[in-house]
Amino acid sequence: MYHLIKKDILMQKRALKLSVLLIIFFTITLSNIGPAGLTVGVLAITYQLVLGASALEDKNNSDIILISLPVKRATIVLSKYVSIYIYAAYAAIGFYLIYFIVNLLNLPLDIPF
């Protein structure tokens, strides 16, 4: 399972770079709707990554490779669900990191969370 999740992350090298930009973008745009902004931001990033992983899987028809390997189908499906939490954790940490940096540099940005 660990390897399946690792594979999903490895595959999304480009999407992850994009997500950093998105986190910065959301920090700025969503900061004025209050704490709800964090929730929306985390949700959006998670959604982007989950969808991205599934789209790549779909594009290459790689499910055929996965189910040909000695792994249980249930494990493959479960790993997709678990990966959602990992993306969410990543997004949350990302937002807090930006918040931390903004505070540290005393940028004139009002972040409520």
Added chain:
Amino acid sequence: MNIIISNSADEPIYLQLVNQLKEQIIKGELVESQPLPSIRNLAKGLKISVITTKRAYDELENEGFIVTVAGKGSYVAAINKDMFRETKVKMIEEKMIEAIDTAKLVGLTLEELQDMVKIIYEGW
């Protein structure tokens, strides 16, 4: 040992292999108790299927040209010249039956056939 296989020849591949090995054994190019390449190795070298090679070895073993020791491989057997002559004569007989059958089919008489054999035998 030299073996040349033709994929386009009419003769089945296993037979080509059998005949060429036999020839070399009879001529003494392959000597008694000399080890032969393994079936799989030979198949790979000649780019033919394993089963074809196996069939050739089986045939050679049945005719007493080689012996196979399980787990060790195949070796050239001690060939008995008389036995060999006998098998050859039998082979000639078979071919003659075939020739005669064909001759009868087109209505060749015994005399005509005998003449033919004579000409070919002496001419070559």
Added chain:
Amino acid sequence: MNNMMEITNLSKSFKDFSLKGVNITLEKGYIMGFIGPNGSGKSTTIKLIMNLIKKDSGEIKIFGIDNESNNISIKERIGFVYNENHFYEELTVKEMKEVISPFYCRWDERIFNKYAKDFELPINKEIKHLSKGMKMKFSLAIALSHHAELLIMDEPTSGLDPLIRSELLEILQSLLQDENKSIFFSTHITSDLDKIADFITLINNGEIILSKTKDELLEEHCIVKGSKKQLTTNDPLNFIGLKQNDFGFEALCKDKKEVIKQYGNSVIIEKPTLEDIMVFYTRRSDHHVSSY
């Protein structure tokens, strides 16, 4: 246990196609060619063997055990190569290998590196930038690096140049030096199999037409060509894929000896290739393709 794979009465129905009572037996140490025209059921059969889709009925035993209830342990011992690239194109060769290798208990990095070197795989290149031949070689390297006993290949040679095809055949033959390994190889390019295959299984319209050693197949079959007049006097039922036109007829016959006995020298008897056998068995005699 001498049978590597044993398929009995395997059936699977789709809306517009069905596999009907397929029986295939593959012995240990041999290579079986699985031939048939496009859409005849080759890929479906392979998907069923690999347990990618569920069968309707029948039994598939691999290494002597059922392939559904022992899914994982069987797949540990199978190497597979598919006709299209199903790898993640975004990853490099090395990354892809690292994704796959942990799934196999018996993965052998040494073997993989050896093949990577032999095949000159560009280890740090993204898979999408590899040529078709390279992708196949990569697939093969992956399939061979975990001590698989059964290699299953679904049209690995389609779209490849003759050079790479002959290289592949050489690799397969060296693999068979180990008499405990078997290869199941589906293709519609029968010339690949003319040389090295031990067994041939022909499938058409979801039914197995024949399955026997290649030598038997090529020795008992013959192509008969003659004039139309000869056809009317003899029983044409023996003929397979009979085709006639104004100039004569040609057909494949299952029993070479019988043909020689019946016709003697009055017809031309030719040695068939696997391609001939496939074409004659699968074509419809009443079917003519014409251009407009």
